[in-house]
Amino acid sequence: MVTADPLPDHDLAVIGSGPGGYRAAVLGALRGLSVVIIEKSDWGGCCLNRGCVPKKDWYHTARLMAAQAHFAGRGLDGRLRADLDRAWQHQRRVVEGIQARYLDYLRHLKVTRLNGHARFLDDRHLSVDTPDGPSHRIRARHIIIATGGHPAVPTPFEAIPGKILTTDMLFDAPPPAGARVAVIGSGVVATEFAYIFSQLGRQVTWLARSPMLRRLPLSRPARDALTQALARQGLHLRSGIGFEAVTAAEDDVRLHLTGGETLAVDWVCLGTGRRPHTGGLALERAGVRTDPQGFIRRNDLLQTDVPHIYAIGDVACQWMTANHALAEATAVIGHIRGGQARHLDPLQVPMVVYSALELARLGMDEAMAEEAGHEPAVGFAAFETSPCALGQDDTEGFVRLIADMDTGALLGGEILGAQAGELIHLLSLAPDRDTALAWIARGAFNHPSRAEEILNAAETLAGKWGLEDRVFGL
Structure with missing residues (x-):
């Protein structure tokens, strides 16, 4: 591959353009740093293209559907009818508009943008392989790893377009035909999509191994109130479920459960969590290590084993929320720019569930x-x-x-x-x-x-x- 001349040295190189990476690049530029940001896929990362933004677009539509229960009492006549295909098109237009403004702002701030795959050469240098051009070599005083995560697909499931979808796949193409949807998982994402699909005209079967929102420290009144609100929408999580096998045929998907029960649905949505994405970064060349779960190791100041290399967001934070990525980006730029030793308490970052x-x-x-x-x-x-x-x-x-x-x-x-x-x-x-x-x-x-x-x-x-x-x- 042809190698381009090295780009000028930068104060900060950011790998990944999701909420944490974007926030770090913008805030760094606003505070006087020369910044380069590298993205190998879609600008905006998972949050903009396949996560928070399109999901909340759908959630607003779902809330409009639920609100019609009070229309008659407010003097409003008629009924709304949901169309998931048109809802998909709406979120896509919203995402594309935000992405265009996103890139314009980076350009306005004179942030250098590179579309390509970054990997470490050593603790100061990155190589970026662009899709159709030369490989760039970058040197930076500070580097932030913000490469996010990718969907976890548990055994015995296998991601199959049109049949068994991760939440990433859900926004890559219009949703499959068929009203019967199985939502798998008990975490935040599954709890949200079970509600959204139920309001957008789908018949939801909700299954999981664990109780709903087990990892979130919720009070009993909050957990009970959410459970009751979901039940009023006809949504009940069947927890304690084991999956023996999954078979996808032309007409349906069959879930073979522990105990001999088989359920047939039209398609499956996996809300089964995410894993940190570090593949291809060559972290070992920089002296950066990961823990047994695959998260990048870091200290209370979000520094990796190499003090001038930081890790933020899903690639290092076990809460794996956009809110944490944004807060961590702010903390890191403060430390880089002013040496502010701010210890970020992850519990003090808001966590939100958008459901019934x-x-x-x-x-x-x-x-x-x-x-x-x-x-x-x-x-x-x-x-x-x-x-x-x-x-x-x-x-x-x-x-x-x-x-x-x-x-x-x-x-x-x-x-x-x-x-x-x-x-x-x-x-x-x-x-x-x-x-x-x-x-x-x-x-x-x-x-x-x-x-x-x-x-x-x-x-x-x-x-x-x-x-x-x-x-x-x-």
Whole structure:
């Protein structure tokens, strides 16, 4: 292969253009670094092309479908009918528009873009093989690995276009024909797609080995409320299921379960998690190691074994969310640019589930708080009395705050209900946990709004547990 002249030295090279890589490149350029970003596939990574963005586009459509249960009471007549094929086309137009603006912004910031496969030559140099051109050699003072992950396909499943789809495949081509869909998995993605498909005209069979959202530290009230909301939509997870074999025929897909039961569906969607993507990077040449699960090893400052090489997002973070990738990118650029030794607590990054009820959380739950030596105090406010929620015919859910009874520090929070994913940010904006409740209590809120229930929960917590001095500053 022809080798091009080396590109000029850069302050920062970013491998991968998903949410973490893109954020790192943009923030680095805004803070005066010369940046090159490398992407071997679709600009925007999984999040933009096959994950968060198209999925939330579909989720909004699903919520519109669910809202029609209240149309008649609001003086609206008629029924909506979902068309999954047209919904697929809509998300594709949205993705393409965002991608175009994404690339324009990188160009505006004078970030060098390379489309190709990057691999390490040593701890300072990368080689980038472009699809139709020469191989480039890059030298950078700092390197960020943000290569994301790829779908996990568990035994005995095999990805088959049109029959057995990973969530990546779901957005690579229009969805298969056939109304009977089996959603496999119990994590966030499976919980979301089971709901979305049910609202977009599919008959969903939901199967998994584990209970729903087992890895998320959710309160019992939140877990129960989500389970009940899904049940009202006819969705019940059958957990504890083992899969003996899967056979794909022309007319259907048959799932042979442990115990002799066989289920026939038209197609299968695998929401069975992801694995870190490090293939072909030649990490060993740079002295970067992975752990037994395949995640890149790093310290609390997100540095690998080589201090000027960082790893962010799904390739290194076991939570594997876009929110974590974005937060880690911010922390790394702060460290590179100013030497700020900011230790990012992954629990303080919001985690959101978009399903029959939106569920958002950050920080500790009561069990974690007690294990860490705190005495937890709980503040609660329900949306059933919220003027805003009542006006929207959407009163399910609540705000639940956890604080330390001795210090008033905000240890964690949980929001269940409409717009939970937007509201959860209010719990992360204070400069530290010690002053977070005071920030909320002294804030000015729009009325009527759902955000007021965060204020109500903070005030209730202060009054119930004798924390008035800490929260109100009396």
